[in-house]
Structure formats: structure tokens, C-alpha cells
Amino acid sequence: MKKIKKAPILGHIAYSVKGSYGINVLEPKYLAYRFNIFKNVTLKSFQAQTDQNFNIVLLHSAQLPQEYKDKFSKLEQENIFLHNNYVDDSQRSKDEVAAFVKYADDIAIDFTIDNDDAVPVDFIAKLKPYLQEAYLSHVLSIPKVSTIQRVKWDVFLKQDNYEIVNSIGLALVTSRKNYKSIYTAGFHSQVHTKYPVVLLLGSGGIRTINGRNAENELDFLPCLKCSGAQLRKNLKDSGYAEFDFSCLAVCPERQWLNFLIKGIKFIWRRIFSRNNRQIFYRTVK
Template sequence: MQVIGLCRFSYPAVGGFQITHDTIDDRRRYLYNRERLEERFRLFESITLPSFRAQTDEDFQLLIVIGDCLPKPAFDRLHDLTKGVKQIQIIQRSPDRHRKVMREVLNSARLNRDHPCLQFRHDDDDAVSIDFIERLRDVTADCRGLLERNTTVGIDYNCGYMARVNADGIRASKVHRPLVTAGLGMYVQGKSALTIMNFTHNKINRAMPVITYPDAPMWIRSLNGFNDSPQTRNNKLELTDLTSKDEREFMARFAIDQNTVRQVHSAV
């Protein structure tokens, strides 16, 4: 079954952000701010990419949507970082309505719309476990009857880490939270044009059945200076330095190396 992931990388959409701007030019200035882009690239390189490179099931696509106005140095840097990941395709789009563009991108990537597919969305500063794709595909065998009876079904892995990442390394807290973007997938029946971008991630359970797996940690959500979502709840989390055991788990579950993280985030 085809597995399609969608990640926007500083795409200047109309809508789609909780931080609002009056014009597209204002949004571009915010998204392409040098400090912000540098942080996104460092998180993307040290947190996001390692787990996708190491997926135990390599049969998936990750569509990275960028604006056709992304500054050339950033465009070149993104291509350089991703050129070794065969599943990644970078797609340039002009600014438009956020959900409209993302739905079009996902549906255009379907190889056969008569066949069902699995979809997920991903933020460019988060990580998924290295068996995320494998476990998404396992659901089609685990829950065959439920999938056959519903046009769409959510797949939620609600265990993961909230983390801050910088030149000192990673500080994290293990949590259980439902319907976090990084831990959420969706099954779509054949002939349906619905996509995971038709639904608000934390309200998807109002529109379809959702299968929840609460076992192994399946994602890392990074907390940083340019998070789009409000951080009031996250500011109360007690994050701690990774222990030696934690470091081994981060390597085993996410292919994230603490020393590499420090090196990337301390580069001048």
C-alpha cells in the first residue's frame, strides 16, 4: 500500500499558521528571517532527517512543500541536505490557500486513486521513530475489517517526547498525548479524494474512527523559538538532560545521535 507523507518547509501559505500576518509579504519576511531559517535547518538536519533516512520500511514518499520564492541559498541548502534520501521529493508551489495546496499535493502523489493509501503529515522540526512507516503499514493487517467499513480511519501513536534541542544537546520529557501531528497517520480508501489535510489534527477523532497505540515512543516534538503552536502547556513541562540510557534509546528509536546534535547546533 502506498504511504505518502507531507511536510511544509517554510511555505508561505495563505492561512495554515496560528501566527497570523496581514499580507503574504509579511509572512515571507517572517518565514525567511535569517535567524528563524537557521533554526529550522538545524532542527531539520539533526532531528527530522535522521529517522527518515533510517526507516525500517523504505517504501514511502515524503513530499516537502516549499514556496517558489524560497531564497536560493536556502533552496540549495535544503536540496543538499535531502539529496541522499531517495524518498524525499521537494515540491515548489506559489503562495495559496494552505489546505487547498496541501490537498492537491497529496492527491497528485497518489499512484492509483482507485487503491487505498496511508498518509501522514510532518513538521520540519519533529521526528518519528525509525519503524513509523512499518507500523503504519502493519495497521492494514491488524484492523482490516475496520478499514474496509470506513472511508477514512485515523492512526494515532500517542507516546513520544517533548524536547528542546541546542548546542548543549537534548533535554526531553516522555509524554502521552493524543493526536499530536508527528504521531498521526490516516488510512484513505480507494476512490476517495479526502486527505489528512482535510482535517485539523487534534480534532480528527470527531470525523472518523481513530486507532490508538500507546506503547513505544513514536515521535519527538521539538520546542523552539519559532513554534507556531502556543507553548503555555509545554512551558510547564519539566525537561531533563538525557541519561546514557535515554541517549541509547534516542539512537535506537530515532537514529538521533546526541554528539551530532551538539555539533550541528554549535556550528558557526
């Protein structure tokens, strides 16, 4: 069994546990597609971290096929920070904090990310300065997000957005005495109702488009249209590892439907911002 290297920063990825999107996460095609993205995008972004003092727990359904249990076991052995945790679908995540966390003056940071997103190479380094009591029970968010959509074989769209609280690497500063997972904050767009939010500067994360819904589309903002090679260079200049986005499915542009979906998102965000003008934020470098 792999020896666990405890660290003060712990991440969670709900990889194959049932969610609220009506997706069968154990469907063979879905498993194959998602595994390829995870290995080539999400995992690679953590392998490239300049500060490797962290752990990540992958939350899996206990019903995950043995073929994939074997694949994830291999990834776990190859990556010292990666750990698999199998739970019943009726259970919430078992963080098993004691096994993975080494506190820094009784303080730790707990974060989450989806299994098809990525963070910049300095993500852990950005979180580390907040391992102090002054930031206890604060949420850490990096608003600058890049969304990637593959529209043709070697044609990609990249759009940069500024999203105050997004799910990519969203983190909570917590303590040994009363450890709380970022999951306790609820849906990411509502974390400010429970905790004050600290906004960090710089690149925050990459969101990949793999489906069609109002939350998984590009916005009204301008896009960069480029080849895979151009995209890799652009992202590298922004502080990311070098990714091979050929693992993404082709999602062609659909002009009239995209306009409708973007309109829905625009209206929803206007309503959200109007109802939440009294949010407490602290912006730091």
C-alpha cells in the same frame, strides 16, 4: 530529473509555507536554523526507517530564496523518498498524489509531521498494517511523545507525555476513489470530530522546543536531565535514530514563567478532555 518511486504511504511537511503562528518563515536566520534542525533531526529519522516504502513531499513557498532551493534540490537527489513542491503562499498544499502514491489494494496512508520533529525508526512499519479497507477513514495516532529542550550547552531535558492525538506523524487511511490528505482533518487536536482514531503503541515521536509559547513548553510531568551523549543513548534504546541535538538553540529554564505556562496548558487540556469524553478510539499493538 529524479525518477519517482511510488509508495502507498505519503507524508507532508509544510516546510516554508506561511502558517498561523506569526513567524516569518523566509527570514534568513529562521531559514538557517530550521534547515539545520530538519537535516539533523527530521530528515535523519526518515533516512533511518526500517521500511523505506514511503514518500515525503516538502511544501515550500514559491518565494523561498534560491540558496535554499538549491540546498533542498540536493537533499532531494540524495534521498529517494524526498520531493520538493513549491506553491504560492495563498494556495493550500498541492499534494500531487498521483505522482507519488502507489495504492495497496486501492488503499493509501497520508501523514504529516513538522520540520523540527522526528519519528522512531519503525514508524512506517507501524503504519503499514493499516493499509486495508477495514481502517478506511480512520486516523492513526501514536500517543507516546518525547519532548526535548536544550537548556545549556550540553544539558538537555527530556519529558515523555501521552498525547492522544498529536501532530507528529498523524496519519489518515484513505483510498484511490476518494483520496483525502490528513490536512482535511483540520487541527490535530480536533481530528476525532471528523474521524475515528486508532491508537498505536510504542514510541510515537520527538518534539523539539525551539520557541516560547503555551504549546511549546514542558509540562508538569517529571523530566530527565542529561548530557547530549546520555540523551542519544536514551532515545536509541527507545527506538530512535542517533541525533545530534547540538543543532537546537539553548532555551534556559525559566522557573516562574514555566510554571505559569504549564498552568495554562494544564487548564486548557482539562477543558479539552471534559468536552471530548465521547471520542471513539481503538487501541492496537
